[in-house]
Amino acid sequence: MKLSRKKIVVLYLLLIVLNIVLRFQPTSHEIGFDSFGIHILANSISEFGYAKWILSPLSVFGLYPLSYSSAVQFVISGLSQATGIEIQTIIFVYTVSIGILSIFTAYIFANALLPENDVFKFISAAIFSTSPAILTYTTWSIPSRGLLIILTPLLLYLVLNSTKSLKFSFLILILSTFLLATHHMFYFVLPSFLALIIALIPKLNKWKLRNEKFEKLAPLVFIIGFLIMFSIPFFTGRFLDASRYDPIYRSYTRYVGVLIPLSLGGLVYLMFKPRKRFTELFLLLNLILLTPFIYKQTYMKWYIPIFISPLIGIGLINLANSSFNKRTLIVSVLLLSSVVFSGYYQFLHEYDSSNYDERYIEDSTHLTGHWIKDNIESSVISNDELFAMRLLATTETVHQPTSSSMNNFIYGFAEVNLSNFEYYSINSEEFFYSTGKGIQDIGQARWYNFNKMNIDCQEFGINYFIENTRSRGNLVWNHQSEPSKLLSKAYGDSDAVYDIGATKIWKLS
Incomplete structure (x- = not known):
């Protein structure tokens, strides 16, 4: 179904406007949980001039102790340094920009699947770019998996076109390396390369897909393939988040959208369609190979919209x-x-101002972070784990220990002896999922011991305590709550030097 050039331009301009509008939130500051960890790492690059967590080339890919996939941190820090704009504002502009980019990467992939149907391409781009999964990771929040999900359709386009020209192979290598440095969810892309190889077999053998026997057997083959792959976790216990009997349809509907039942119609149509194209066979094989991971909702609910949208x-x-x-x-x-x-879900469901542990940074926390940045030169510490991460992100150059081992290592609150770690072989599963070596989470222990006064704060230049007053004098960490001895000492030693109700700052003697 072809559209005139004028209609195409108007439709995509309207889709761009819709995507921008959907990313203007009722909050005035950065959103998320993992986002603040990435923000802190970007801060450290801007402050120190290099990434202190890169101890090996493998650190760039998060495959070494105390490391994290590093692409997004360098992008955010680089944009901030080049423009002179604070990182929080850069994050907002960056996420809106990649949200718009998601329209075109989805369009490119859809164009590879059905190049002659302009309406299909527009619908695929609209569904993908406005799905709750994509909106969540492209709305003032920078978990690194968001960029990977948005660029993967472009990689799939290159993979499909690699059969036409070898020049695409070089581009695939560059983009794959970048995506591996973006997030470990790149592993979910690997079945696409296997799908390409399988789809090429009939071509290499000059086997015509229009063969009558194949046309009759193909739907049964695909159905059996889905059933086998779907049942693998039942027998192996692998690829499971929790229970294999969890109602997975809820999670996928929440993050793909209410039109997900229509994808079943599209899937059945492709399986029974005669004379399948090479690209359609590639899409079906991708889905079959990804089926065992359907129970891995933590990651698949973000990744699956790439294939569900078409x-x-x-x-x-x-x-x-x-x-x-x-x-x-x-x-x-x-x-x-x-x-x-x-x-x-963008505007009404996720935000509750009465809950201080929500997924956005409050005005009081933002004001406190900037006051600390302007008035305190020493390091600080807090009694709330998540609150501490948000403060550290906001203050930019004022250091504080958090529950993150990497942050404590970067800012000098913990020393790490790499020779004490257990090395994993590169062909082991632990190598790819445990940052290359066994590592105990020293961050939680160090932050806890500071608050319990098992470690002298002043030896590390920590002279101020930032209290989240709603914790009522307790530590808030690791889903636990107990009194902070350091905060109790601050109560008895001095008056608060800063008090805006939700937050107080105490001078430690």
Whole structure:
């Protein structure tokens, strides 16, 4: 279904505007949990001039102790240094920009699948870019997996076109290296390379996919393939987040959107479609190979929209081409319902100002961070684990121990002897999932011991205590709560030098 150039331009301009609007939040500051950890690492690059956690080339990819996949940190820090704009503002601009980029990476992948259908390409781009999964990771929040998810459709486009020209192989190598340095979720891309090899077998053997026997058996082969791969975790116990009987449909509906049932129609259509294209076979094989990970909801709920969005697009196109009355109206209502569903989670569901442990930084925390930055030259410490991370991100150059081993190492609150660690072989699973070596979480222990006064704070230049007053004098960490001896000492030694109700700052003697 072809559209005029004018219609295409208007549709994509409207989609860009919609994506921008969906990313303007009712909060005035950065959002997220992991985002603040990435923010802190970007701060350290800007402050020290290099990444102190890179102790080996493997550290760039998060495959070495006290390291993390590093691409996003360098991007954010570089943009901040080049423009002179504070990192929080850079994060906002960056996330809106990659949100818009998601429109075009989804379009490119859809174009590789069905190049002649402009409506399909637009629907796929709209569903992908406005899905709750993509919106969550591209709204003033920088978990590094967000960039990986958005660039993966571009990599899949290159993989599909590598059969036409070897020049794409070089681009695949560059982008794959970058994505590996972005997040370990790159491992989910690997089945795509295997899908390409399998899809090429009929071509290499000059086997015609239009063979009548193949056409009759193909749906049964695909169904058996899905069933086998789906059942693997039941027998092996692998690839499971919790229980293999968890209602996984809830999580995927929440992050893909309410149109996810249409993807089943698209999937069935592709399986039973005669004369499958090479690209359609590639898409089906990708889905089959990813099926064992369907129970790994922690990661798959973010990754699966890459493949579900085209299937929803196929389902909607088939509905638009059907003989139903008012089918255009039905398709329009379905697309609108998808946007409304995403908008609900963007603006209404996630934010509760009465809960101080929510996923956004409060105005009081932001004000406190800037006051510390302008008025305190020594290091500081807090009694709240998540609050401490947000303060450290906001203050930028004022150091404090947190529950993160990497942060404590970077800022000199903990020393690490690498010779004490257990080395894992590169062909072991632990190498890829445990940052290369066995490592005890020294961050939690160090932060706890500072608060319990088992370590002398002043030896590390810590002269101020930042109290989250809603914790009522307790430590808030690791889902536990108990009194902070250091805070109790601060109560008895001096008056607060800063007090805005939600936060107090005490001078330690």
